[in-house]
Each structure stands twice: as structure tokens, then as C-alpha cells.
Amino acid sequence: MSTIGLYNYWIVFFLMMSGLYVVIVSTNLIKKIIGLNIFQTSVFIFYISIGKVRGGTAPILADDITLYSNPLPHVLILTAIVVGVATTALGLALIVRIHTAFNSVDEEQIYTSKDSRD
Amino acid sequence: MEHHIVLRVVAKLLIPIILLFALYVQFHGDYGPGGGFQAGVIFGAGFILYALIFGLQTTKQVISPSFVHGMSGAGVLLYAGVGVISLFRGGNYLDYSVLLSDPVHGQHLGIMLIELGVGITVAFVMVSLFYAFAGYRQIELRKQGSTKQNDVAQASDADPNGKRQ
Amino acid sequence: MVAIVDFALLAGLAVWALGIVHLRSLFGAAMMFGIYSLHCALIFVVLDAVDVAFTEAAVGAGISTVLILSTLAITGAKLEVRHSRAMMPLLITGVIGAALIYASLDMPLVGDPSAPANLHVVPRYLQGSAAEINIPNVVTSVLASYRGYDTLGEVTVIFTAGIGVLCLLGRHSRKRSRRRRE
Incomplete structure (x- = not known):
């Protein structure tokens, strides 16, 4: 891990920006949710990378091991993943209702159908 | 889905193992990787696999929606209840050391109980999420079937349970 | 390797x-x-x-x-229907990405044991866990005991999100919207 240095963070930023790019560019709401999920996972990797200790092992105590990785980011991210899927489900449920109301999941089509209705 | 014999047989073999593994992850979480969150998701995934293969209606007979909704609240209540019990025994909220006379054993008991609460909530929320999405799809299919007569065959073909109700 | x-x-x-x-x-x-x-x-x-x-x-x-x-x-x-307006977002994400990489140059290297994140409360958790809670998995002991409030909040969020989905897609909301439509 020592030779990598900041490489983890750069990959994280790349993922973060690809998630953001999908959220901005795509007009499809489902694709936007997938983009948000990519963004979210990149933050998870960011936290876990911060908690990594060179030469350490997973934080499960054993007699002959003295160096452990940082368990605190693991705890935060563990709960964040499950909360993430629950909120993703909420977003998808909203999309389903939008589809029922406007018969489309594409932003542009929703706007045009809304304008024609007004 | 009725023709997928391989899927049905493999699922029947796998689902008990998945549920057993979820229980192992739940109660072995103190000693190895695992805990309530993981166990809950695996437990929920077992039921979702069952629903994907045997249909939503059969799954609702196995584990009824009202039971699922009740249990997803019961897990949070169990978690918060452990905190209240520790208040009554003279400690701080969620201080497990006062649960038993030996503080370390009290911590063990408290962690086991609240992990159980987490597991129950996560598992049943996952199942109820799936019920909500799959149930909504059935309604949509039925609505299409009633408005457009020629779509009925297609809708019931896509979901054999849509016809039965 | x-x-x-x-x-x-x-x-x-x-x-x-x-x-x-x-x-x-x-x-x-x-x-x-x-x-x-x-x-x-x-x-x-x-x-x-x-x-x-x-x-x-x-x-x-x-x-x-x-x-x-x-x-x-x-x-x-x-x-997905693509609308051709990809240049501006590419520019925005590129600029933000470059700013983030510039910011990362000041960060401690990955795996640095003396990084601030690894020095504050964590040694206390790792050392105290064995005596106070005595379970090998420190992640579980921090999750359930040291940060029990935090986890209670997270479980409540999951439960609330579940309720939200049921409100949006559940049986009652459908009945009501159908009645309104009729």
C-alpha cells in the first residue's frame, strides 16, 4: 500500500465526478439514481481509505496481532450503506409515482407534458 | 415462471441455507465479521429470492404483509427498549453495563439484543420494500389489463399471479 | 506485487x-x-x-x-434518451475534480498510521474494547456500544424510509388516489 500514496483518493474523486456527471447529464431519473449511488459508493471508499493503516489487519482482536486498521470509519460506512439502500428505495418509489402521474421517467418529457397541461 | 424447474429446485435448496447463514452472521457478529445490518440484509434477500421465483402471492401467504410491517417496527422498539431498561436499572440510556450484575456480561447481552433489533428491522424493511415495489407492479399490470383487453394475455403471461385475484 | x-x-x-x-x-x-x-x-x-x-x-x-x-x-x-449538452457538465466535473485532486495533495497518505483520523478516539476503542466489552470484533463493539446512539438513529432512518416507501406505493395511497381519480 505504501507506494500508492494518494492514488486511492484520486480514484475516489474520479468515481465521484462520474457519478456527478451522470446526475447532471442524464435526463432519465432512474439513471440519475444510479449516478447518485456511484457518488455514494465513492464516499464509502474515501472513508475506508482514510481508515486504512499500513500493515494493519481487519479490526477483529486476536492474541498475536498488534496493529489494526481504524474501526471507526468501518462503523460509519457500515450503517451508511444500509441507510443508502433504504433512501435509494425511497427515491425509486418517488420515480414510480412520477411515472404513474406523467407516464414517463424522462425529465424533459415530464416538463413538456406538464407545460402542455398547464 | 412455472417452467423454470432448475431455478425452483436450486432455490428450494438454497433458501434454507441463506436463512441459516443469516442467523449465523447475526449471532456470530461479536466474534467475526457480521452483525445485525449484514444479517438483516441477507435474511431479507432470502425472502426476496423466494418471491422472485415462487411469485408474490405465495410469499405473502408465507409471511404476511401485516406481519412484515409489524416486525419492522418491533426491531426499532427492541433497540429503544433496551435503552429504556438500562435507564430503569440506574444507568444512562443505552448503557448496557447495568443490565446484568457483571458489567462485561451486561455489555454482551445488550449488544446481542440491540443487534437483534437492528437485524429484525433491516430484514423486514427490506422485505416490505420489495412487497411495495412488486405489489405496485401487479396493480399496474391489472390496470393495463382492464383498460386494454388485448394486453390481458401479455400481462398475465408476465405475472401468473395477476390473473388469480 | x-x-x-x-x-x-x-x-x-x-x-x-x-x-x-x-x-x-x-x-x-x-x-x-x-x-x-x-x-x-x-x-x-x-x-x-x-x-x-x-x-x-x-x-x-x-x-x-x-x-x-x-x-x-x-x-x-x-x-435512456440522450440530449446533446455534454460539454458544460464535462467542464464542471473536470474543474471540481481538479480542485479535489489539488486539495488531496495536503492529505496524509493512504495507510499512514500517524494520520489524524487514526490518532483521536480510535486507540481508546481498540484498547478499551478488550477489557470493557470483551468481544473480538471491535467494529461490533463500537457500533453497538460506544456509538449506540448513532446506530439507533440509523435504524430509525431505515425504518422511516421503509414507511416512506409504503406511503408512496402501499395499498392505502393507491386506494385514495384511485378514488380521487374516479
């Missing part, structure tokens, strides 16, 4: 992300997101976060893929 494997694993993750950005088929993007999540779980194992890897493998590759696929089944959406 290990460094090369780590390098390749992280680069692979970027390739999956590019694939998701590029794909127009929503089904393909959903499936590729499942693979991406599984790949994330691999990286979490490399970074010593076994509990997190466990959760990510079960949630990302399992439940969220199923949920996205069921949304696709309800809405019947297949292809």
Missing part, C-alpha cells in the same frame, strides 16, 4: 464507472452497477474493512439491483 493488484483493482472500479456512464441501456446500467458494487466489496476487503465488504456485497449486488430492476419493470423504461 500487492501494490500492482491494488492498483489494478481500483483502476477496474473506474472502468466499471465509465461503463455505467457510457451505457444507454438502463437494464445494462443496472446490472453493471451490481457488478460495480461487488467490485467495491473486493476493494473493501483489500482495505481491511471486512464488515463493510460483507454489507456492500449483500446490499449493492443484491437488494439495490433488485430494487432498480423492479422500478425498470414497473416503468417499462429501456433506453
Whole structure:
């Protein structure tokens, strides 16, 4: 891990920006949710990378091991993943209702159908 | 889905193992990787696999929606209840050391109980999420079937349970 | 050798992300997101976060893929419609990305034992856990005992999100909206 240095963070930023790019560019709401999920996972990797200790092992105590990785980011991210899927489900449920109301999941089509209705 | 014999047989073999593994992850979480969150998701995934293969209606007979909704609240209540019990025994909220006379054993008991609460909530929320999405799809299919007569065959073909109700 | 494997694993993750950005088929993007999540779980194992890897493998590759696929089944959406306005967002994400990389130059290297994040409360957790709680998995002891309030909040959020989905898609909301329509 020592030779990598900041490489983890750069990959994280790349993922973060690809998630953001999908959220901005795509007009499809489902694709936007997938983009948000990519963004979210990149933050998870960011936290876990911060908690990594060179030469350490997973934080499960054993007699002959003295160096452990940082368990605190693991705890935060563990709960964040499950909360993430629950909120993703909420977003998808909203999309389903939008589809029922406007018969489309594409932003542009929703706007045009809304304008024609007004 | 009725023709997928391989899927049905493999699922029947796998689902008990998945549920057993979820229980192992739940109660072995103190000693190895695992805990309530993981166990809950695996437990929920077992039921979702069952629903994907045997249909939503059969799954609702196995584990009824009202039971699922009740249990997803019961897990949070169990978690918060452990905190209240520790208040009554003279400690701080969620201080497990006062649960038993030996503080370390009290911590063990408290962690086991609240992990159980987490597991129950996560598992049943996952199942109820799936019920909500799959149930909504059935309604949509039925609505299409009633408005457009020629779509009925297609809708019931896509979901054999849509016809039965 | 290990460094090369780590390098390749992280680069692979970027390739999956590019694939998701590029794909127009929503089904393909959903499936590729499942693979991406599984790949994330691999990286979490490399970074010593076994509990997190466990959760990510079960949630990302399992439940969220199923949920996205069921949304696709309800809405019947297949292809994403592309509107050609890709230059400006590319510029914005490029600038933000460059700013983030510039900011990362001041960060401690990955795996640095003396990084501020590894010095504050964590040694206390690692040392105290054996005597106070006496269970080997420190992640569980921090999750359930030292940060019990935090986890109670998270469980409540999950429960609330479940209620939200039921309000949006459950039986009662449908009955009411149908009555209003009639």
C-alpha cells in the first residue's frame, strides 16, 4: 500500500465526478439514481481509505496481532450503506409515482407534458 | 415462471441455507465479521429470492404483509427498549453495563439484543420494500389489463399471479 | 506485487464507472452497477474493512439491483434518451475534480498510521474494547456500544424510509388516489 500514496483518493474523486456527471447529464431519473449511488459508493471508499493503516489487519482482536486498521470509519460506512439502500428505495418509489402521474421517467418529457397541461 | 424447474429446485435448496447463514452472521457478529445490518440484509434477500421465483402471492401467504410491517417496527422498539431498561436499572440510556450484575456480561447481552433489533428491522424493511415495489407492479399490470383487453394475455403471461385475484 | 493488484483493482472500479456512464441501456446500467458494487466489496476487503465488504456485497449486488430492476419493470423504461449538452457538465466535473485532486495533495497518505483520523478516539476503542466489552470484533463493539446512539438513529432512518416507501406505493395511497381519480 505504501507506494500508492494518494492514488486511492484520486480514484475516489474520479468515481465521484462520474457519478456527478451522470446526475447532471442524464435526463432519465432512474439513471440519475444510479449516478447518485456511484457518488455514494465513492464516499464509502474515501472513508475506508482514510481508515486504512499500513500493515494493519481487519479490526477483529486476536492474541498475536498488534496493529489494526481504524474501526471507526468501518462503523460509519457500515450503517451508511444500509441507510443508502433504504433512501435509494425511497427515491425509486418517488420515480414510480412520477411515472404513474406523467407516464414517463424522462425529465424533459415530464416538463413538456406538464407545460402542455398547464 | 412455472417452467423454470432448475431455478425452483436450486432455490428450494438454497433458501434454507441463506436463512441459516443469516442467523449465523447475526449471532456470530461479536466474534467475526457480521452483525445485525449484514444479517438483516441477507435474511431479507432470502425472502426476496423466494418471491422472485415462487411469485408474490405465495410469499405473502408465507409471511404476511401485516406481519412484515409489524416486525419492522418491533426491531426499532427492541433497540429503544433496551435503552429504556438500562435507564430503569440506574444507568444512562443505552448503557448496557447495568443490565446484568457483571458489567462485561451486561455489555454482551445488550449488544446481542440491540443487534437483534437492528437485524429484525433491516430484514423486514427490506422485505416490505420489495412487497411495495412488486405489489405496485401487479396493480399496474391489472390496470393495463382492464383498460386494454388485448394486453390481458401479455400481462398475465408476465405475472401468473395477476390473473388469480 | 500487492501494490500492482491494488492498483489494478481500483483502476477496474473506474472502468466499471465509465461503463455505467457510457451505457444507454438502463437494464445494462443496472446490472453493471451490481457488478460495480461487488467490485467495491473486493476493494473493501483489500482495505481491511471486512464488515463493510460483507454489507456492500449483500446490499449493492443484491437488494439495490433488485430494487432498480423492479422500478425498470414497473416503468417499462429501456433506453435512456440522450440530449446533446455534454460539454458544460464535462467542464464542471473536470474543474471540481481538479480542485479535489489539488486539495488531496495536503492529505496524509493512504495507510499512514500517524494520520489524524487514526490518532483521536480510535486507540481508546481498540484498547478499551478488550477489557470493557470483551468481544473480538471491535467494529461490533463500537457500533453497538460506544456509538449506540448513532446506530439507533440509523435504524430509525431505515425504518422511516421503509414507511416512506409504503406511503408512496402501499395499498392505502393507491386506494385514495384511485378514488380521487374516479
